[in-house]
Amino acid sequence: MSDSKAAPTVVFEVLRFHPEKDKAPYLQQYSVPVTRGMTVLEGLTWIKEHIDSTLVWRSSCRMGICGSCGMFINGVPRLACNNQISHLHSDRISVKPLPNFEIIRDLVPDLESLFDRHRSVKPYLIRKDSHEQHHPVGEYFQSHQELINYIQFAYCIKCGLCLAACPTAATSDKFIGPQSLTQAWRYTIDSRDEGAGERAEQLYSSHGVYRCHFAGTCSQVCPKGVDPALAIQLAKKEAFVRAFGIRKQRRAARVAPPVENWVRNRDIPAPPTPTIEKSRA
Amino acid sequence: MKNRLNNRLGLGGWLGGGRYGVDRYAYAFHRLTGLGILAYFIMHIFVTGMRVGGQEEWERTMAFFNAPVFKAGEFLVFLAFIFHAVNGIRLVIVELACGIGRPHVPAYPYTNSTMRQRPFVVAVMILAALLMITGGVDFYFMLN
Ligand code: SF4
Ligand code: FES
Numbered sequence: 001m002s003d004s005k006a007a008p009t010v011v012f013e014v015l016r017f018h019p020e021k022d023k024a025p026y027l028q029q030y031s032v033p034v035t036r037g038m039t040v041l042e043g044l045t046w047i048k049e050h051i052d053s054t055l056v057w058r059s060s061c062r063m064g065i066c067g068s069c070g071m072f073i074n075g076v077p078r079l080a081c082n083n084q085i086s087h088l089h090s091d092r093i094s095v096k097p098l099p100n101f102e103i104i105r106d107l108v109p110d111l112e113s114l115f116d117r118h119r120s121v122k123p124y125l126i127r128k129d130s131h132e133q134h135h136p137v138g139e140y141f142q143s144h145q146e147l148i149n150y151i152q153f154a155y156c157i158k159c160g161l162c163l164a165a166c167p168t169a170a171t172s173d174k175f176i177g178p179q180s181l182t183q184a185w186r187y188t189i190d191s192r193d194e195g196a197g198e199r200a201e202q203l204y205s206s207h208g209v210y211r212c213h214f215a216g217t218c219s220q221v222c223p224k225g226v227d228p229a230l231a232i233q234l235a236k237k238e239a240f241v242r243a244f245g246i247r248k249q250r251r252a253a254r255v256a257p258p259v260e261n262w263v264r265n266r267d268i269p270a271p272p273t274p275t276i277e278k279s280r281a
Numbered sequence: 282m283k284n285r286l287n288n289r290l291g292l293g294g295w296l297g298g299g300r301y302g303v304d305r306y307a308y309a310f311h312r313l314t315g316l317g318i319l320a321y322f323i324m325h326i327f328v329t330g331m332r333v334g335g336q337e338e339w340e341r342t343m344a345f346f347n348a349p350v351f352k353a354g355e356f357l358v359f360l361a362f363i364f365h366a367v368n369g370i371r372l373v374i375v376e377l378a379c380g381i382g383r384p385h386v387p388a389y390p391y392t393n394s395t396m397r398q399r400p401f402v403v404a405v406m407i408l409a410a411l412l413m414i415t416g417g418v419d420f421y422f423m424l425n
Contacts, residue, residue, distance in 0.1 A: 019284035075300035099294060102285035110285055152384045165301065167308060170294025214375055215308035216395030217301045225387030230378070230394040237378040 008034050010085055012043055014055065015096040016106050025103070028052075034085050040093060041069055041080035044107075057107035064223055067159030071107055072096040077164040079223045098164040114160045117176050121184035121202050126195025132255065140253040146191035153186035153231050155224045162218035162228050174207045178218035178228035181209055185231040188238075192253045209235045303402055304395055311368050314361035321358045356420055360413055367409045371401045 009031050017025035030047045038046075041059055048055050059069035062081045069080040074094050085093060101109035127133045162178040163169045169177050176184075184203050188196045203209055212232045219229040241247045264270065290297075296313065298306040331342040375381050380401060381394035
């Protein structure tokens with residue numbers, strides 16, 4: 001960043017591409033005055049408001065929750081809303097769309113391929129007794145440790161940064177990828193789930209965990225501390241211990257019987273009376 | 282409307298370490314050295330197969346491959362082998378989820394498995410360097 005106290009500016013070098021007008025993408029530069037705490041996303045907004053209203057990107061929450069604003073910023077996939085310009089320690093900010101995804105326009109990647117892979121690993125609880133699952137009578141038992149086994153992986157916001165950073169995903173569009181493999185593991189290890197067999201087909205397929213050779217970049221770029229590399233190695237270890245019969249198959253969590261004679265904790269206020277009639281579908 | 286631009290990084294993204302950490306470079310070198318060793322192995326089979334052509338043929342081949350450029354090439358294969366072997370041991374360990382930590386509730390600032398196994402990468406580099414230096418001394422100064 002420039003040292004002048006009056007108006008520190010940085011140069012944004014942004015990749016532009018309009019599918020109907022441009023044959024090839026090109027770089028465009030914008031000078032942006034930086035204020036304290038300004039994020040890359042705010043820099044882009046400033047450009048759109050003051051210089052070029054045709055610049056396109058995707059964002060929503062502006063607080064690292066929705067996973068929309070993943071971009072390739074100064075050579076590393078990052079959330080634009082989660083990174084302050086001053087923390088990049090450079091007076092040139094290169095902003096490109098996330099690699100390994102098709103570009104829809106300017107900085108907007110097509111994340112459909114990520115969602116397709118995510119769906120393919122059945123990211124939901126599978127129970128043998130599907131009747132009970134659709135007509136629940138109680139909660140499933142789960143200990144604190146059983147929760148810890150998967151809760152980290154449930155923090156994923158599907159931003160796609162890990163896939164953009166993955167060297168295997170750079171050469172193969174069939175590789176299930178760190179995000180979806182992590183979700184496959186997240187549900188497989190959930191003590192309430194009985195779908196390990198169904199997901200194993202994906203997890204241990206030729207496009208599954210064994211295509212990971214621990215470059216480790218997915219975990220380094222993940223903005224939510226999900227650590228996909230950990231989930232993938234845990235899945236490999238599980239296959240190893242199962243092959244040698246070291247660990248026994250666990251039993252899925254039971255449904256807790258309805259609690260009788262319960263008394264409300266006096267510290268917890270009662271819920272407000274419903275304002276609409278309860279539907280009995 | 283389907284007018285999307287392909288942005289897959291391809292081979293460059295596979296082999297280029299970019300601005301990522303040392304583990305990414307270890308990954309790239311591991312793949313490269315693996316391919317190098319495989320290429321050497323195929324050549325090696327072919328060259329030793331020359332023996333089938335009789336002693337004269339064999340000696341001519343050996344004389345040809347005694348040139349300094351092939352010696353240097355052989356040394357490169359040795360370096361590649363050392364790195365691939367030592368780094369391979371690290372990969373076997375971390376890919377069995379040893380030394381990379383356990384799942385926990387993420388709290389800022391986040392830690393990750395890549396950073397937790399970093400000491401292994403440093404150990405690999407030190408061990409590989411020691412073996413390479415020892416091998417180099419042996420290869421160039423003590424062989425004859
Ligand atoms: S694992 Fe992390 S980097 Fe990958 S999609 Fe989920 S939140 Fe984003
Ligand atoms: S805008 Fe939601 S994560 Fe950045």
